[in-house]
Amino acid sequence: MKTEILTMLRETEGYVSGQELCNHFGVSRTAVWKAINQLKDAGYEIEAVPNKGYHLISAPDIMSAEELKSNRKTKWMGQEILYFDSIDSTNTKAKQLAEENYPSGTLVVADRQTAGRGRRGRNWESPQHTGIFMTLMVKPDMNPNNASMLTLVAALAVAKAITEVTQLPAQIKWPNDIVINGHKIVGILTEMSAQIDYINHVVIGIGINVHNESFPQELRETASSLLLESGKRFRRADIIEAFLEHFEKYYEVFLETQDLEALMNEYNRMLVNREKFVRVLDPKEPFEGKAMGITKKGELIVDTWESRKLVSSGEVSVRGIYGYV
Amino acid sequence: MKTEILTMLRETEGYVSGQELCNHFGVSRTAVWKAINQLKDAGYEIEAVPNKGYHLISAPDIMSAEELKSNRKTKWMGQEILYFDSIDSTNTKAKQLAEENYPSGTLVVADRQTAGRGRRGRNWESPQHTGIFMTLMVKPDMNPNNASMLTLVAALAVAKAITEVTQLPAQIKWPNDIVINGHKIVGILTEMSAQIDYINHVVIGIGINVHNESFPQELRETASSLLLESGKRFRRADIIEAFLEHFEKYYEVFLETQDLEALMNEYNRMLVNREKFVRVLDPKEPFEGKAMGITKKGELIVDTWESRKLVSSGEVSVRGIYGYV
Secondary structure (H helix, E strand, C coil), rough: CCCHHHHHHHCCCCCEEEHHHHHHHHHCCHHHHHHHHHHHHHHEEEECCCCCCCEEEEEECCCCHHHHHHHHCCCCCCCEEEEEEECHHHHHHHHHHHHHCCCCEEEEECCCECCCCCCCCCCCCCCCCCCEEEEECCCCCCHHHHCCHHHHHHHHHHHHHHHHHCCEEEEECCCCCECCCCEEEEEEEEEEEEEEEEEEEEEEEEEEEECCCCHHHHHHHCCCCCCHCCCCCCHHHHHHHHHHHHHHHHHHHHHHCCCCCCCCCHHHHHECCCEEEEEEEECCEEEEEEEEEEECCCCCEEECCCCCCCCCCCCCCCEECCCCC | CCCCCCHHHHHHEEEEHHHHHHHCCCHHHHHHHHHHHHHCCCCCCCEEECEEEEEEEEEECCHHHHHHHHHHHCCCCCEEEEEEEEEEHHHHHHHHHHCCCCCCCCCCCCCCCCCCCCCCCCCCCCCCCCCCEEEECCCCCCCCCHHHHHHHHHHHHHHHHHHHHHHHCCEEEECCCECCCEEEEEEEEEEEEEEECCCEEEEEEEEEEECCCCCCCCHHHCEEEHHHHHHCCCCCHHHHHHHHHHHHHHHHHHHHHHHCCCCHHHHCCEEECCCCCCECCCCCEEEEEEEECCCCCCCEECHHHHEEECCCCCCCEECCCCCCC
């Protein structure tokens, strides 16, 4: 009921009367009053005016399922949302839910991860009250070979969402990071469960540094947060909502052709590596060149002195030669 | 202790004395006697001769962890074995164990599956006391693009194991079935959990029809069992043991080059499609031709009138034009 009350308060310009709420849910005044008080306890500022009703003044920076669901404006993305104060890893949880037949578009959000993971089994710092640790699970009907492009679709949606909510110049570091002013703000870890010609599910784990005031020594040079870059505090639920909306839109476009044809121009405009010199850490033979953008298959185009090369994200990493990126 | 007693009985030509067993395990005569009786209750025929000791005459057709472990002759494949009388799906269980950090080479075996799965979400018939339903979980350090070849490695190992134990002419129907006299005996369902450039784990699910005396109407034309093809009953544990041994050997060879270069001749010799006319159900444009064998990447070579084509198992299915295969 709290989710629905929040949704009604959000959708109403003026006041929602207590009687309306009683009628809507078929409960007593006391029950409504109790739910309103629980919302206040959770940090919602709700004005109560006699003979007029309730009005939502402001929402706290929490990511509870009620908050996220009442904030949601998508058609189906995030249709199921599960929130945890603390969890081992949102990717692990999302995989379990997929096996338990949760629907495509299920979102898992946590305030803290005790065993958050980055690429190739690395650790991902996930202290409480500082970030967004979320995993979106989807079940696309497509060939497993195309799944790696979903990382790029997610990166585009996150970059757009951050720019929209914070006005900061978020850029994509191909294939799976978001940077602002050259500092890493977001990491994306995509994992897939597949049969040879059939995707069971894909989980897209996204870690966003939001309120961090500092970082451990070894990350200080490379990492940053939205707070450090802007001096402001943003509501994490607003970023999640904006991400879901953008991702829903891009995902549907992507699924139509199962490539990035329709998205690559937008992606390339946000690509921090674009027209920059990069070093491609090819395990066989590292090389340097100028990154030109991505292909519709999600490969990075790198021009060396001799030739144009297409770099696939499954095989190499890419590092900027100048600066942090 | 039952596993170790069985192992000692199996490794000893003559008799193992009760005193030896007491000393070995540091337990009383009564404890040994109790364990021996439990084994007898499970169906083991154990002779007990005063002043000589115990001797294993025969083992029943059971697949308990004790039976499988004491039967095991591998170096590390099947180092952990879990047996279930009934389970939803051995693939699902093996995936869970992988996430719980069970080691590469863990084997899950069941006498019955209540929700056994075939390719593309199809059902797999798994009634009790008739078959082997098992899943081997491995964690190969290789690029996810190469994982689909593991299905072929497993098919080769199963075909060899069946031929060895039963003397029946098992053949491989590319990419993931085993047939005998044109009837399907084995299906293989490989599933992978992967990051973009990193395999978390691969589970190889194998269903073998062993003691089936008949099949449902819709399968009668195409499916068969080892019993129906030979008129004999084989011990399922012996087939599992032979499979583990062959798979261990082939897996190690495969991992060295991460292709089938060293195995393709052996594979092609067992390939039922070889030099047969096949119809390739390419979703874009189906075509017919003569299957010639596999490449070192595991593709099926099909010669049409115009050209030689390489068929990848992730994209198409192949059907024999004449007969059942």
